[in-house]
Amino acid sequence: MKKLGVAVIGTGFWGKNHARIFRELPETELLAICDINAERAKAAAHQFGVKPFKDAGRMLKDESIEAVSVCTWSTSLAKEALKALRAGKHVLVEKPMATNTTQAKKLLETADKEGLHLTVGLLMRFIPGVQYIRNAVENKNVGNPVCATAKRVAQWPERIGDVGVVKDTAIHDLDVMRYIFNEDPIAVYAKTGSMRNRKFEDYAQIMLTFEGDKSAFIESNWLTPYKTRMLIMTGSEAIVKLDYITQELTIENAKETVQPRCIPQEPLKLELQHFAKCITRKEKPMVTGMDGLRALQIAEAALRSSATNRVVKLRD
Numbered sequence: 001m002k003k004l005g006v007a008v009i010g011t012g013f014w015g016k017n018h019a020r021i022f023r024e025l026p027e028t029e030l031l032a033i034c035d036i037n038a039e040r041a042k043a044a045a046h047q048f049g050v051k052p053f054k055d056a057g058r059m060l061k062d063e064s065i066e067a068v069s070v071c072t073w074s075t076s077l078a079k080e081a082l083k084a085l086r087a088g089k090h091v092l093v094e095k096p097m098a099t100n101t102t103q104a105k106k107l108l109e110t111a112d113k114e115g116l117h118l119t120v121g122l123l124m125r126f127i128p129g130v131q132y133i134r135n136a137v138e139n140k141n142v143g144n145p146v147c148a149t150a151k152r153v154a155q156w157p158e159r160i161g162d163v164g165v166v167k168d169t170a171i172h173d174l175d176v177m178r179y180i181f182n183e184d185p186i187a188v189y190a191k192t193g194s195m196r197n198r199k200f201e202d203y204a205q206i207m208l209t210f211e212g213d214k215s216a217f218i219e220s221n222w223l224t225p226y227k228t229r230m231l232i233m234t235g236s237e238a239i240v241k242l243d244y245i246t247q248e249l250t251i252e253n254a255k256e257t258v259q260p261r262c263i264p265q266e267p268l269k270l271e272l273q274h275f276a277k278c279i280t281r282k283e284k285p286m287v288t289g290m291d292g293l294r295a296l297q298i299a300e301a302a303l304r305s306s307a308t309n310r311v312v313k314l315r316d
């Protein structure tokens with residue numbers, strides 16, 4: 001089997017994980033990495049035994065590179081992803097995909113026009129427990145779905161902080177809610193703010209409403225001194241809880257509490273393997289460019305809701 005030639009743009013904390021996995025997967029061959037920080041590029045290239053680049057434009061001229069992961073700062077993701085698409089490469093762009101929805105739409109249009117694969121790093125969908133919950137909702141194993149609650153809180157991350165907690169962190173849960181209900185929310189109401197006088201919000205409480213009286217509640221912050229990442233799905237007949245950190249699932253109903261065995265998996269590995277397979281087999285990815293755009297649209301609507309203290313209706 002011919003391996004898919006790949007490269008990574010941005011080799012900080014997360015880009016190095018992409019590079020490591022691309023090197024491990026039988027489906028991919030890591031050919032190059034790029035970082036605007038030359039020292040970082042050199043160190044990562046040495047670690048992974050590939051060529052370093054400081055400038056993505058030069059790297060993208062290499063025709064053996066068929067696909068790239070874009071893992072730069074959030075505010076430069078869209079620019080680098082657009083460069084890669086224009087150079088004819090398939091792209092996995094990290095969340096939040098772009099700083100705003102105008103940039104995200106441009107990525108969708110370009111990928112579509114060039115016939116290229118575009119996916120977004122909304123990797124919670126690859127966690128087996130999230131798949132389980134989606135199936136439980138679809139097959140009515142929880143009865144009628146009523147409400148989903150997500151909590152993703154931790155201390156201030158030692159990162160650049162070029163976007164706030166909504167676009168950086170809550171965006172995962174906005175996507176998960178769309179995914180498990182398999183539909184778009186119709187309205188959003190949110191409260192966000194900066195407790196520590198930061199440039200962007202460091203806490204957010206977001207409520208989404210869906211057709212048929214279903215709702216979702218998301219709590220995200222960079223204030224809580226310990227890390228908690230939970231998803232709870234409440235149905236008329238049962239409650240399913242997922243601890244994202246241990247990947248443990250618990251199902252409770254009136255008679256019993258059950259813990260189905262879900263073998264923990266590295267979601268990034270599953271995501272990158274899926275990315276490579278979809279390109280090779282010309283299949284639609286689990287997370288489309290449109291999914292990335294939708295999550296970003298809801299994030300922007302949540303920020304608007306908080307700024308105006310109003311419910312924001314989400315249109316098509």
Ligand SMILES: NC(=O)c1ccc[n+]([C@@H]2O[C@H](COP(=O)([O-])OP(=O)(O)OC[C@H]3O[C@@H](n4cnc5c(N)ncnc54)[C@H](O)[C@@H]3O)[C@@H](O)[C@H]2O)c1
Nearest residue numbers: 010012013014015035036037071072073074076094095121
């Ligand atoms: N999907 C997830 O669960 C997940 C997890 C962590 C981070 N991320 C995303 O990955 C991205 C990177 O996060 P991080 O924690 O690795 O940040 P980081 O600051 O550790 O690394 C970013 C790297 O990108 C480089 N860079 C910035 N602009 C560049 C450009 N135009 N061209 C080339 N290199 C450039 C920087 O020099 C730095 O080395 C962010 O967008 C973040 O939201 C996603």
